[in-house]
Amino acid sequence: xxxxxxxxxxxxxxxxxxxxINCAYENTAFDYFPWYQQFPGKGPALLIAIRPDVSEKxxxxxxISFNKSAKQFSLHIMDSQPGDSAxxxxxxxxxxxTPLVFGKGTRLSVIA
Amino acid sequence: DVKVTQSxxxxxxxxxxxxxxxxxxxxxxxxxxxxxxxxxxxxxxxxFSYDVxxxxxxxxxxGYSVSREKKERFSLILESASTNQTSMYLCASSPPTGNTGxxxxxEGSRLTVL
Numbered sequence: 001x002x003x004x005x006x007x008x009x010x011x012x013x014x015x016x017x018x019x020x021i022n023c024a025y026e027n028t029a030f031d032y033f034p035w036y037q038q039f040p041g042k043g044p045a046l047l048i049a050i051r052p053d054v055s056e057k058x059x060x061x062x063x064i065s066f067n068k069s070a071k072q073f074s075l076h077i078m079d080s081q082p083g084d085s086a087x088x089x090x091x092x093x094x095x096x097x098t099p100l101v102f103g104k105g106t107r108l109s110v111i112a
Numbered sequence: 113d114v115k116v117t118q119s120x121x122x123x124x125x126x127x128x129x130x131x132x133x134x135x136x137x138x139x140x141x142x143x144x145x146x147x148x149x150x151x152x153x154x155x156x157x158x159x160f161s162y163d164v165x166x167x168x169x170x171x172x173x174x175g176y177s178v179s180r181e182k183k184e185r186f187s188l189i190l191e192s193a194s195t196n197q198t199s200m201y202l203c204a205s206s207p208p209t210g211n212t213g214x215x216x217x218x219e220g221s222r223l224t225v226l
Contacts, residue, residue, distance in 0.1 A: 043202055043217025089155060099145060106156035
């Protein structure tokens with residue numbers, strides 16, 4: 001019940017295209033859903049996060065879509081750029097209760 | 113700038129050796145975490161601490177222990193290193209905002225056990 005399932009494991013997108021990464025969870029008590037971005041040789045860094053009281057959150061080219069009934073959330077990267085090439089992790093937690101549980105990661109490559 | 117510093121970026125140890133991985137944060141954060149990162153397995157929580165001298169087991173604590181004697185320092189200890197502990201180890205810290213505070217990660221310590 002603590003798992004967060006992330007797909008795909010790897011993704012190749014053309015420059016200017018839309019990158020979509022999906023995550024699904026089982027524990028309906030989760031109430032915080034962040035995405036972390038990790039470049040080679042660096043630690044992950046918070047990219048964007050959402051709480052289940054909204055269905056979408058947008059920050060620049062990055063959007064989280066959240067479907068509470070389906071227990072799914074996804075990251076959309078619009079106008080993908082080579083500089084977006086990184087590993088992306090979704091995560092979930094229960095506020096005030098448990099540490100973040102991470103998905104297994106998606107390696108995104110944006111090619112020119 | 114916030115900073116989490118892991119003292120060793122690369123280590124090579126022999127099976128059976130005792131290994132210390134050190135992590136220091138300069139943000140006065142209460143919460144600190146040790147994760148292990150392996151290809152295809154993502155980030156798995158080993159141990160975490162919400163206060164000095166306090167520790168809690170994560171999902172994969174077997175073969176590891178931790179020490180938190182000071183607020184800014186959280187050490188991961190491998191009492192007797194084994195080859196299956198070859199991995200990237202990531203330390204993180206966060207402020208005391210429940211479990212929804214932003215995690216700040218170090219750059220990782222890549223451990224190879226021969």
